[in-house]
Amino acid sequence: MARESLLIATLVELADNLVDNYDVIDVLTVLSDRCVETIDVDAAGVMLASPGGELQFVASSSESMRVLELFQIQADEGPCVDCYRSGEAIVNYDLTEHDDRWPLFTPRALAQGFRAVHSLPMRLRGRTIGALNLFRTHQGPLGVDDVAAAQGLADVATIAILQHQSSLDSRALNEQLSNALNSRIIIEQAKGMISQATNCDMDEAFGRLRAHARNHNEGLTGVATRIVEGKLATNEVDFPLPPKLTK
Amino acid sequence: MATDRLIDIFALMAQHEREDPHGMSLCEVAAEITELSGAGIAITSSGENMTRLCTSNRLAGVLMNLEITVGEGPGTDASNSGLAVDEQNLDLSENSRWVIYAPRALAAGAQAVFGFPVRIGAVRFGSLSLFRDEPGPLSELQSSDAYLMASVIARAVLAMQAGALRGGLSGELEGQSNFDFSVHQAAGMVAVQGSMTVKDALVMLRAHAFATNKDLSTLAASVVSRRTHFDQGVGTWTEEKVGP
Known part of the structure; x- marks a missing residue:
């Protein structure tokens, strides 16, 4: 599919998702997946600021530890932190050009095979609430169209945080941010339980959570909460379907 | 990334800990950082029973006793629902969700009450309640401070349940990320x-x-x-x- 068609399909899919009582983490994960499919990047993820101003990871196109680690480091330093603080996009930042801007982040990102990073602000009425982070394994600049598409997706992510709040009241926003970040913690707790009980790794555990949520038309957070509270046994969590055979 | 506000909270905790190493200063810190009339922290034990961890002053103590006695109020709702509770004017809340609590809290001197869940993921530790002797909403800063304080309290309660001493909590929590x-x-x-x-x-x-x-x-x-x-x-x- 051409990029434009993919983008339109993505926006329609997200708009569809935003109608019902949707799960914020689920929508932001879909958004991260679509970033990788529609823009020339290899990994994407969303970090949100807690009401106290700490950046925390909420969703990514990959749940592998190597990618999650790069978000974990960014609680302290990295492109998302700089982008969040300044409210300005960081585009086409070449990690191979040696400098000491991010002494913790850069060597880890390079070790994971990433060569370039981008971070786009998630802004709402003058307040930056987080950042969309894009990683590339190869060098070379992202085109103007790609950057515009990425910022559009970051704006959709921002809308997703508001979760059917009609008012943009700052207190309501604090509540949404706090709940989104706590949802991510619930999901990590449930991933740990599934991983231990069924001897799988963390990304498989996440895949099962997601499959179960989809199959039973439940939110990701709701499924994870039931697991942590002992109301859904880990061996009753669905498995994802095997990947479709594509041409 | 310890933000400026988090550093303020830990500095305030450390100051209280130096003055009274055996005291429980979290409620005083919550009331001071949010500049409200009082604060109370309740711990939820198994079976959803609430017990008092601390209160910042007499009014907060009275409200906490009232809430535990009648079994309803901002802390109870926040803890049970996992959502923040906001009652900006108890006087106007004739159809209050708290039939018994609201008039008595008013009589005790509270005009506005707020409740925040104290939790780590799906694990519920209890609630933070904040009170004011005047009606009205929380400011933007008070609101974000309250959420920040609730997250500090969650980690403090966890540390204490694991055996940390009250006088060393600020040192234990500093440098720890909320989301690892x-x-x-x-x-x-x-x-x-x-x-x-x-x-x-x-x-x-x-x-x-x-x-x-x-x-x-x-x-x-x-x-x-x-x-x-x-x-x-x-x-x-x-x-x-x-x-x-």
Whole structure:
């Protein structure tokens, strides 16, 4: 599919998702997946600021530890932190050009095979609430169209945080941010339980959570909460379907 | 990334701890940082019973007793629903959700009450209640401070349940990230290893980190990479030797 068609399909899919009582983490994960499919990047993820101003990871196109680690480091330093603080996009930042801007982040990102990073602000009425982070394994600049598409997706992510709040009241926003970040913690707790009980790794555990949520038309957070509270046994969590055979 | 506001909170906690090493200063810190009339923290034990951890002053104490006695109020709702509760004008709330609590809280001198859940993921520790002797909403800063304070309280309660001393809480929490995904994954893993709740697993992890003088993140990473696990049969921790 051409990029434009993919983008339109993505926006329609997200708009569809935003109608019902949707799960914020689920929508932001879909958004991260679509970033990788529609823009020339290899990994994407969303970090949100807690009401106290700490950046925390909420969703990514990959749940592998190597990618999650790069978000974990960014609680302290990295492109998302700089982008969040300044409210300005960081585009086409070449990690191979040696400098000491991010002494913790850069060597880890390079070790994971990433060569370039981008971070786009998630802004709402003058307040930056987080950042969309894009990683590339190869060098070379992202085109103007790609950057515009990425910022559009970051704006959709921002809308997703508001979760059917009609008012943009700052207190309501604090509540949404706090709940989104706590949802991510619930999901990590449930991933740990599934991983231990069924001897799988963390990304498989996440895949099962997601499959179960989809199959039973439940939110990701709701499924994870039931697991942590002992109301859904880990061996009753669905498995994802095997990947479709594509041409 | 300890933000300026978090640094303010820890500095205030440290100051109270120096003045009274055996006291429980979290409520005073909550009231001072939010500049409200009073604060109370309730702990939810098994069976959803609320008990008082601390209150910042007389009014907060009266409201806490009232809430525990009548079984309704902002802390109860916040803890049960996991959502923040906002009652900006108790006087106007004729159809209040709290038929018994509201008139008595007003009579005691509170005009506005707010409740925030104290939680780590799906683990509920209790609630933070804030009061004011005038009606009206929280300001933007008061609101974000309240959420920040609730997250500090969650970690403080966890540390205390794992044996940390009251006089050293600020030191324990400083430098700790609220969101270290390996800690939360490890809590889920240990819950299964020891057939216990995730809450107990969090406390066990924290206590083991204290006992072995390890950083909680380091211990959690070791659990996630399956080098350390909780052995339910003997009720102890086992550490695998690394490498051949």
